[in-house]
Amino acid sequence: MSQTEPEITAGLVRELLQDQRPDLAGLLLGEVEGGWGNQMWRLGDDLAVRIQRMDTTPEPQLKEQRWLPQLAPHLPLPIPVPVRTGTPCERFGKLWTVMTWVPGCPLDQGVIARPEHAADTLAAFLQALHVPAPDDAPGDDLGIGAHPCDSTGGFEHFLGSIDTAIKLVRRRRPLRPGGRWRTVTVYAITSLTGFDADPGLLARWIRGHWGIENRLHWVRDVTYDEDRSTVRTGDAPQVMAAFRNLAITTLRLSGATNIAAALRHHARDTLRPLSTFKIT
DSSP: OOTTSOOOOHHHHHHHHHHHOGGGTTSOEEEESOOSSEEEEEETTTEEEEEESSOOSSHHHHHHHHHHHHHGGGOSSOOOOEEEEEOOOSSOOSOEEEEEOOOOOOGGGSOOSOHHHHHHHHHHHHHHHOSOOOTTOOOOTTOTTOOGGGOHHHHHHHHHTOOEEEEEEEEEOOSSTTOOOEEEEEEEEESOOTTTSOHHHHHHHHHHHHHHIIIIIHIIIIISOGGGOOOOSTTHHHHHHHHHHHHHHHHHHTTOSOHHHHHHHHHTOTHHHHHHTTOO
8 A cells, every 4th residue: 555545444444334324334344354345344244345455546336336236136156236425535536336245255265065065056156147248348458357269378388387297196095994085186387497396306295295185174074074164153253273283293292193183083082182182
């Protein structure tokens, strides 16, 4: 943010509401985490203020103000719809919009309790959205969403930076008795040449990535059954993920090589977790 732009604070948003939308100025106001081009502020129970932050031009918000109300009636899921607009002023020289608030939780902070239902719902939304646009619909200056035949330049630039293609074949089987061996083939690309990284070095890097998957992600997904957690309100999913990481790290540092076995060991005696955490 340049020195000439004011910091976007609750006080600034409140002043803008008082000056231009005084009927909404008395509602509770709270900052919403995240965002890039715009910053969101929760306004009461049903509204939010969307205020320009990184965007240097008003076009993105002008598009939203015009087209979101036209899209909303044709979609099976609710989307934010502008209900009031704010104009640039001496206090803040950019656009801002009051929109309906759509309750929910970012995917990286929650879990999908019913994956099949979620997939069907998402598919229905995308199917309703993916229809021919009106003749006066805005164009896409950035090329995002363009047809692949119109994006060959980007693909050629990407492929031109690739120097090495890798094929890895490994055999794996479950640890349980009688588990069958199966072959897994993985393909990868890199900008490193054969002189920069020989096959042995590349194999160590990829094996190191698999080590991260096996030691952390697999434990969280399978041993802790994280994907089926029903905790998804507020910051609770992040807090629970932090607790799981703390438990895994603590067990690793105590010498455990099998987290599932270590959890069963600690569950048999309520004093064992205290001892592991050095709590007396």
